[in-house]
Amino acid sequence: MPRMPGLRFTVLGRDPSTMARVGRIRTPHGTIASPAFAPVGTQGTVKALTPRDLAGIGVELVMANAYHLAMRPGADRVARLGGLHALAGWDGPLMTDSGGFQVFSLATSRTVDDDGVTFRSPVDGSVHRFTPEEVVAVQGRLGADLVMVLDVCSGFPIARERAAADAERTHAWARRAADAHDAPDQALYGIVQGSVYPDLRAESARAVAAIGFEGYAVGGVSVGESKDEMCLAIDAAVSHLPADAPRHLLGVGHPEDIVEAVARGIDTFDCVMPTRVARNGGALTMAGRINLRNAAYADDPRPIDETCACYACTRFSRGAVRHFLLAGEILALTLVTLHNLAWTVGLMARIREAIAAGRYAAFRDIFLATYAAGAFAPAAGAR
């Protein structure tokens, strides 16, 4: 399959002692500096923020979910309303996940066969059928810039034989998705499966790369396996993916995991973590995660993160954010979400700088020591 104008990826620099690389992903709706983190807007919006909030903190890519949007409001309705960019009020780059993970984790009464998967909508109980071709078509109607093939997302733990079968079906579906894909302004990503088995991951990467996609995603990680298992799975996959295509790690977003995966050659990430923990008062700082609901912050006049220049940190104290959290005010969710994403965007910028300067290994070691120290001793965040 020839490269389509939907995506142009340029590697701008490589770290000498890791697989980390800094690059640029051009899409019809703008350019993404990589490594990049995409906040998740499952239903077409990142929870508790407006698109202009996202643009204001430098977010360059948003991940939406084809499965959720197909269930509600429906892909045809999104198309009638002008497509996903119009629905979302976001004119920057958009990625949609195919829904493979969701069909296999959320849908009820699911039956899978070689041709596709039939399931009931959790929204209204209606019966739907996703095939590789249908999911390409759904994403075509939504109109994101970067789209994913339908995959079979292996659960965890899983026996080797079952993981191998899931991966094989994933490859067969990927071939059909590639054949069905004909939108020149959408870049189609293949997805690597294989669970925690490095040889299956390697085989899956080779199989998907052989089909030929504009981008590649590693799926089925961060589903319960250990950090070491995840790292080995990424290593095995990345080493068999083409060097000139961007690599996305699906569903990974803990800062320490991002930092490790970048060292293993991953270019883009998406995860609900920074926004989900925010809505419970969890704030990311360089010294680890702190919980602003903690009574220790009740009279704390300092910003969420003293090194952060985001709107939440320049205008609100920890004590104020805690008050709004306890009072059930949406403002608190907005402020902590905004901060967590600004902080993550800032982390990605530091990552890119470190790679460009050829000192990523040192950056990784220092970050992990600092962040993990805070993460495992949350009280250190309070006075």
Added chain:
Amino acid sequence: MPRMPGLRFTVLGRDPSTMARVGRIRTPHGTIASPAFAPVGTQGTVKALTPRDLAGIGVELVMANAYHLAMRPGADRVARLGGLHALAGWDGPLMTDSGGFQVFSLATSRTVDDDGVTFRSPVDGSVHRFTPEEVVAVQGRLGADLVMVLDVCSGFPIARERAAADAERTHAWARRAADAHDAPDQALYGIVQGSVYPDLRAESARAVAAIGFEGYAVGGVSVGESKDEMCLAIDAAVSHLPADAPRHLLGVGHPEDIVEAVARGIDTFDCVMPTRVARNGGALTMAGRINLRNAAYADDPRPIDETCACYACTRFSRGAVRHFLLAGEILALTLVTLHNLAWTVGLMARIREAIAAGRYAAFRDIFLATYAAGAFAPAAGAR
């Protein structure tokens, strides 16, 4: 009591055929063009918006509630965190209501005597006592620019004798509050009670004006009485209030009520209505209120209000807002709230223009005919 530098009010123009006037209220935190509408941020924030959202649509005054903030996080805590402006992240003019209305409508186990009122906090059941002096002190610790005396807010319906007694106690408390007030950067407002009895309203206005305040509020309206009764109560009060002080109407914010009350000499308003209905999908338009949850809007590509230039109307379709409402996304609450306040701010600007041009009576008639027509035929909002 001498006028304090906490407030300077200038009447810039008067409508020739109504009591409407256009003016400027100077406070230590900025100037308010009047007539003005203050969105309500009960607990220190307007629900679903950030302060920069408010500033962005031209809001010039926010109303917070001393009662709620005294219950949580507590006035001392607010002071320790730098005062209410710092807590709220809002550096424009702030008004706090005294909590009279809340003590008489929300608090449980309430006992009132001549000296004050004792009640339990709905937050944690703790026992509190509000006296006129204590409420002045609480508002001093909060630090709003415009503050209210503690009043006895008459319910509805209420017998004349009871309303007279409530008003008399309100006057006695107003005298004590004026004596206790010594913050030169806070303007203290007296409150007129008297329910739906025009002679009690007139007597209350005379009594409160005789004490001498920097501003005057009309309280105990929009509590169940008819529109005619409310208008008569306002008329009776305003005609006995000094012409050189600003007049606030507590808790009124339906567009048709604002337009009528401006004609009766009211300068500022506060109400939860535009923000509360927004969170249920109710959007204000010049053709009346529409509910965006309605299925009629599912495929509607038009903005909430085709004549509105707010962020919500320039970037999102009705269909998109409906999707986010049905999906339970906070973005929907933010967008409709933003629109309703932008629309109300715009209404106030048109009101000021009409007064300045000396054609307020005509403006009022046209507005009421247009808005009421839409309000009573909501389907007209849909195609």
